[in-house]
Amino acid sequence: xxxxxxxxxxxxxxxxxxxxxxxxxxxxxxxxxxxxxxxxxxxxxxxxxxxxxxxxxxxxxxxxxxxxxxxxxxxxxxxxxxxxxxxxxxxxxxxxxxxxxxxxxxxxxxxxxxxxxxxxxxxxxxxxxxxxxxxxxxxxxxxxxxxxxxxxxxxxxxxxxxxxxxxxxxxxxxxxxxxxxxxxxxxxxxxxxxxxxxxxxxxxxxxxxxxxxxxxxxxxxxxxxxxxxxxxxxxxxxxxxxxxxxxxxxxxxxxxxxxxxxxxxxxxxxxxxxxxxxxxxxxxxxxxxxxxxxxxxxxxxxxxxxxxxxxxxxxxxxxxxxxxxxxxxxxxxxxxxxxxxxxxxxxxxxxxxxxx
Amino acid sequence: xxxxxxxxxxxxxxxxxxxxxxxxxxxxxxxxxxxxxxxxxxxxxxxxxxxxxxxxxxxxxxxxxxxxxxxxxxxxxxxxxxxxxxxxxxxxxxxxxxxxxxxxxxxxxxxxxxxxxxxxxxxxxxxxxxxxxxxxxxxxxxxxxxxxxxxxxxxxxxxxxxxxxxxxxxxxxxxxxxxxxxxxxxxxxxxxxxxxxxxxxxxxxxxxxxxxxxxxxxxxxxxxxxxxxxxxxxxxxxxxxxxxxxxxxxxxxxxxxxxxxxx
Amino acid sequence: xxxxxxxxxxxxxxxxxxxxxxxxxxxxxxxxxxxxxxxxxxxxxxxxxxxxxxxxxxxxxxxxxxxxxxxxxxxxxxxxxxxxxxxxxxxxxxxxxxxxxxxxxxxxxxxxxxxxxxxxxxxxxxxxxxxxxxxxxxxxxxxxxxxxxxxxxxxxxxxxxxxxxxxxxxxxxxxxxxxxxxxxxxxxxxxxxxxxxxxxxxxxxxxxxxxxxxxxxxxxxxxxxxxxxxxxxxxxxxxxxxxxxxxxxxxxxxxxxxxxxxxxxxxxxxxxxxxxxxxxxxxx
Ligand SMILES: Nc1ncnc2c1ncn2[C@@H]1O[C@H](COP(=O)(O)OP(=O)(O)OP(=O)(O)O)[C@@H](O)[C@H]1O
Ligand SMILES: [Mg+2]
Numbered sequence: 001x002x003x004x005x006x007x008x009x010x011x012x013x014x015x016x017x018x019x020x021x022x023x024x025x026x027x028x029x030x031x032x033x034x035x036x037x038x039x040x041x042x043x044x045x046x047x048x049x050x051x052x053x054x055x056x057x058x059x060x061x062x063x064x065x066x067x068x069x070x071x072x073x074x075x076x077x078x079x080x081x082x083x084x085x086x087x088x089x090x091x092x093x094x095x096x097x098x099x100x101x102x103x104x105x106x107x108x109x110x111x112x113x114x115x116x117x118x119x120x121x122x123x124x125x126x127x128x129x130x131x132x133x134x135x136x137x138x139x140x141x142x143x144x145x146x147x148x149x150x151x152x153x154x155x156x157x158x159x160x161x162x163x164x165x166x167x168x169x170x171x172x173x174x175x176x177x178x179x180x181x182x183x184x185x186x187x188x189x190x191x192x193x194x195x196x197x198x199x200x201x202x203x204x205x206x207x208x209x210x211x212x213x214x215x216x217x218x219x220x221x222x223x224x225x226x227x228x229x230x231x232x233x234x235x236x237x238x239x240x241x242x243x244x245x246x247x248x249x250x251x252x253x254x255x256x257x258x259x260x261x262x263x264x265x266x267x268x269x270x271x272x273x274x275x276x277x278x279x280x281x282x283x284x285x286x287x288x289x290x291x292x293x294x295x296x297x298x299x300x301x302x303x304x305x306x307x308x309x310x311x312x313x314x315x316x317x318x319x320x321x322x323x324x325x326x327x328x329x330x331x332x333x334x335x336x337x338x339x340x341x342x343x344x345x346x347x348x349x350x351x352x353x354x355x356x
Numbered sequence: 357x358x359x360x361x362x363x364x365x366x367x368x369x370x371x372x373x374x375x376x377x378x379x380x381x382x383x384x385x386x387x388x389x390x391x392x393x394x395x396x397x398x399x400x401x402x403x404x405x406x407x408x409x410x411x412x413x414x415x416x417x418x419x420x421x422x423x424x425x426x427x428x429x430x431x432x433x434x435x436x437x438x439x440x441x442x443x444x445x446x447x448x449x450x451x452x453x454x455x456x457x458x459x460x461x462x463x464x465x466x467x468x469x470x471x472x473x474x475x476x477x478x479x480x481x482x483x484x485x486x487x488x489x490x491x492x493x494x495x496x497x498x499x500x501x502x503x504x505x506x507x508x509x510x511x512x513x514x515x516x517x518x519x520x521x522x523x524x525x526x527x528x529x530x531x532x533x534x535x536x537x538x539x540x541x542x543x544x545x546x547x548x549x550x551x552x553x554x555x556x557x558x559x560x561x562x563x564x565x566x567x568x569x570x571x572x573x574x575x576x577x578x579x580x581x582x583x584x585x586x587x588x589x590x591x592x593x594x595x596x597x598x599x600x601x602x603x604x605x606x607x608x609x610x611x612x613x614x615x616x617x618x619x
Numbered sequence: 620x621x622x623x624x625x626x627x628x629x630x631x632x633x634x635x636x637x638x639x640x641x642x643x644x645x646x647x648x649x650x651x652x653x654x655x656x657x658x659x660x661x662x663x664x665x666x667x668x669x670x671x672x673x674x675x676x677x678x679x680x681x682x683x684x685x686x687x688x689x690x691x692x693x694x695x696x697x698x699x700x701x702x703x704x705x706x707x708x709x710x711x712x713x714x715x716x717x718x719x720x721x722x723x724x725x726x727x728x729x730x731x732x733x734x735x736x737x738x739x740x741x742x743x744x745x746x747x748x749x750x751x752x753x754x755x756x757x758x759x760x761x762x763x764x765x766x767x768x769x770x771x772x773x774x775x776x777x778x779x780x781x782x783x784x785x786x787x788x789x790x791x792x793x794x795x796x797x798x799x800x801x802x803x804x805x806x807x808x809x810x811x812x813x814x815x816x817x818x819x820x821x822x823x824x825x826x827x828x829x830x831x832x833x834x835x836x837x838x839x840x841x842x843x844x845x846x847x848x849x850x851x852x853x854x855x856x857x858x859x860x861x862x863x864x865x866x867x868x869x870x871x872x873x874x875x876x877x878x879x880x881x882x883x884x885x886x887x888x889x890x891x892x893x894x895x896x897x898x899x900x901x902x903x
Contacts, residue, residue: 054519074522075531081523087516091538101524104534152524358810365711368704369720375701376727376781379738382748386741395746440640447634455637462648464887466839468856469655469876470648472863476658476873477651496648499640549729557731560841560856564863577733578842590741593734600729604722 002065005030005188006051006156011060013046013212020046021057022212028190028205030065033182034217035191035199037235038209044192045084047209048158051190053077064155075104080154084161086145088133094144095120095129101152119151122181139170146178150185157182157189163198175202196236200224208232230276230354239278242323243356246273254353259317260325263295265351274356279346281312284327286336288345296345299325301338315344380597387590394587405591412588418576421487425572426555429494430502430548436495437502437547445510456507463500467560470496475564486570493561498551505550509543541610549607553600659873670874680858684878687854691838694776695784698833701777702784703826709785710792724789728782736846739775740766767848775847780836784829791825824897831890835883855879 006028013021020043028034036044049055051062053074062070069077088097098119102112120126123143128136133144142162149157162178163171179202182189193199199206200220207217208231216228227233233241244258246269254267256277265277288294299315302324311332315325318341327344336342382396390400409415440459444452462470474493483489513536521531559574566575581589659670674680705724712720727735742748743765750762765771799821803813841856850857855875862872 049519052519052523054522073527074519075525075527077523078525079523081520083516083520085514085516087514087520089517089520089535089539100521100534104521104525104530148520148524361810361814362708362711365704365708368701369708372701372705372781372785373720373723375778377723378748379735379742379775379778380727380730381738382741383734383738393746394741394744396741396744396748396751436640436643439636443634443637447631447637449631449634449637455641458649459640459644464835464883465652466835466856466876466879466883468839468841468859469652469880472859472872472876473651473655474647475863476869477654480654492647496644499644553729557733559733560839563860574731574733574842577731577737578846581733581737581846589737593731593737596734597730601726604726604729608722 002030003027005032005065006190007061007063008047008051009061011047011050011057011062013043013050013055013057020212021050024060024213026207026214026217028188030188031186033179033189033191033202033204034207035193035203035205036207036209037193037196037199039235040194042209043212044194044209045160048081048160048190048192051156052079052081052158078152078155080149080152080157082142082145082149082157082159082162085165086141088141088144088148090132090134092133093129094125094131094133094136097133097144098148098151100148105152115151119147122150122185123147138166139174142166142174146181150187154187157187159189159191161192161194163193163195171198178202200236206236208235225280225350227352230278230356233278233352233354237280238326239280239352240284240325240327241276241278242325243274243276246271246275253348256353258297259323260297260299260315263297263351264348265295265353266349267353269353269355276354276356278352278354279325279350281326281328282310283350284325284344284346286313286327286329286333286344287342291345293347293349294345295348295351296343297325298341298343300341301336303338304332304336306332315342383590383593383597386587387594389587389590392586394585394590405587406595408588409591409595412580414571414576415573415580415592418571418573421490421570422556422573425487425490425494426498426552428491429498429555430551432491432495433498433502433551434544434548437499438506438544441503441506441510444507445513446515456503459503460500462496463504467497467558471561471564474561478565484567486565486567489565490562490570490572493565494555494558497558497561498555501551501554502547505543505547506540509540513539545607545610549603655873656877658869659877662870670870671877673871674874674878680875683853683855683858686852687838687856687879688882690772690776690840690844690852690854691834693773694780694837695830695834697773697777698781698784699826699830702781702829703788703822706785706788706792706825709789710795724782724785732779732842733846735779736775736843739771739778739847743771743774767851769848769852772844772848772852775843776837776840779840779843780833783832783836787828787832788822788825791828792822795821824894827890827893827897831886835886838882838886839879 004027006026008024008026011021011024012019024043024047026047036047038044046055050057053069053072053076057070060070061068064077064079089100092100095116098116099109099112102115103109107115116129117126120129123146125140125143125147128140133141136144142165145162163174166174175198191203200223203220205217205219206223208215208223210231216223216232223232224237227236233239242258242260244256247255247257247262248271249255249268252266252268253264254269254275255262255264256275258277263277267275269275288296290296298318300318301313302316303314305312305314310328310330313327313329313336315327317323317325325344385398386394386396387405388401388403389395389398390402390404391398437459440455443449444456449455471493474489474496478484478489517535517539518528518531521535522528526534557574558572559578562572562575566572571579577589577592660666660668662669709717709720709724740747744750745762745764745766747766749765750759753759754762795818800813800817803817808816839856840854841860844852844854845857855878859872859875859879862868862875
């Protein structure tokens, strides 16, 4: 296993006046499945196209397995791509689509046959080989696109929003299926999505992109519990944010004044700085017992919403202010009503602080 | 009531087809007549009128000229029109729609108006070469057919397919050849077919541009019809009809006739 | 190290591929048209509308314009009456039958207009096939004269332009969801109600397309009227041809051409606007 299998370093890409990638660096280990997460227009597709050789960055280097491929054209790179709407060739059958890459490499029809059959079997499409691709359902088309990209044994597989054309139910099945398939093949893959849940479910590591740069690249658990910035925090999962001022700072712990009271967070910012403090809804408990490891605050219930498996409680600060707290409980205690004042708490170690 | 409507429309279709084919089919028996007139039913059977085609002054040379002009103008339109269509579909050109309308507009213009305008312009420029005038005028005639069909098939084409082919190991020109060309071929073929026919059959533009020695087939045919109408014309017409059927058959094999229904 | 970002950089390099075709058409198509329009208002001493005054002020030319419009209208109406139901039957046919029927409607389009007009002459002659048929069926006692009558002209014009009516209607009807009239039936609509409220409105875009094509082709027709009627029925196209080729009266011809062009363009643009209306009405 090579830790720096795919390396993009210092890549810039401009279209006219717009800079779409700026000094972007990325490093992916061999066999790893990394998803690229970010809002529309942040440059995800552009980055993929640069790696595939369909675009050339204005500056920077791209290496795969130590080999510099920056100057190579798309057809010399051996990088597989699954396109957003699959880009299957309508004038060819399913089997001919899959054989396309092999034939382009000068492999004879006879030699390609078994490999195509193998690829069809891999995506469980054996019986559909002779159909025109236009006769396939969305899920089947996606499988053909994956098989077509994999059959040439690419050094790297890139997938640009491969699930966006599928409905929700099918999407969930295909996510699991694709994850298992790529594990089985053991290929290094980069997968673009703007669905954060999909990114967390599917990948080994997630790269969050912001305006042409990678904001954070880490495993899903770290990403969720220790986002590197407010941007990442906002983009991944729900959270309650309170604005406040740092009162004191010592030993990597700060005390912050918020509308709900004073709380502590593991961080070291100068006293007097404005900060945002964030907590995940499920990290909070209602009416906790006194505990030095907890931040304990009070608030007034403004709304209770039942969501099935959990219940959300919205709290207003006792003092005037815009901040609200949302906490999630798996079971609603009896006798809770709107207007009531309650205490709530969360672990100091679950408290995240960012400079505002 | 339902059955009545169905019967009525079927009858209308039958009538339409019979009516459309009547003047075409009728020339075939007349071409085999022995008598030098077009009377029906034809008398006897002979191939003499086919034999005479060779002797009619200027007919074969007119056929050659028409085929030459139609083929050349179609080829030029294919080149210029395809480049223009690519620019319109892929070039993020401002006002692309207006440009497309302009390139197709000769189709909406009365043919005679076009011919008169051309004639006048050629005179002003002192250009008296009939062959060259015919050629550039016929490029204008054929351009709309190419533009329409190529634009339509290009705008339906997903250019991500070219990228896909490149990532699968095809160089850019090869990707164009393997993926773009087979997908827009029906547009090319039907566009070229219509363009060729429009040029080959054109009368109202050509009639202002021909001279005594440079005459296209429709002009020569009409001339002949006015001067000495005899069944030779029926023989020529029969051959032309057979030729069209053959070309249509070829096109059907290549791309399927019904894909051409957008005239 | 990078090329300076100039204004031209904003335009995709592919856009320049349009230039050869555009320049060609501007020089060979647009410039001559403008020249012609200009010559229609150019007199011996500067600007004049006398060409138009002659065309629009002379009873003879007004009559020619009227005849031309009448011919185009009758041709369009005839083609619509015959072609509309035929298009439905064509769209309804299935499998190989549809291929054959389609080919039979399509074939005449590709046959030379001279051949068709010539054949039409043979059909209508005193000793032609139509008279022969009617004689043998006992419908008439002696041959009747048909060629060089207005009837022959109308029939010939409809014959030439009918496919241009059938095909656009056919392609709209073919795309029509056949369940819609059925849905109307389940709502209790009678066949006639179904036709007028569902089928007819849905087929209207095809009708508009067909009517505008046939009308603008018929109004400019030259070969068919001159072969079937000759000088007996002057149309605008024939006046133009005469003005240029025989009379050498360019101003008259150019003015007539401008009027004809205006007529054709108005119909095409009107149809385009109507199409767009129908399109948006369908979308809402
Ligand atoms: N060929 C191009 N020419 C000019 N601008 C481009 C080109 N390709 C992309 N852009 C611009 O670059 C920016 C980033 O595009 P990109 O397709 O990489 O975004 P993305 O993150 O994939 O977005 P999405 O989630 O919507 O697919 C966009 O603002 C886009 O308009
Ligand atoms: Mg994208």
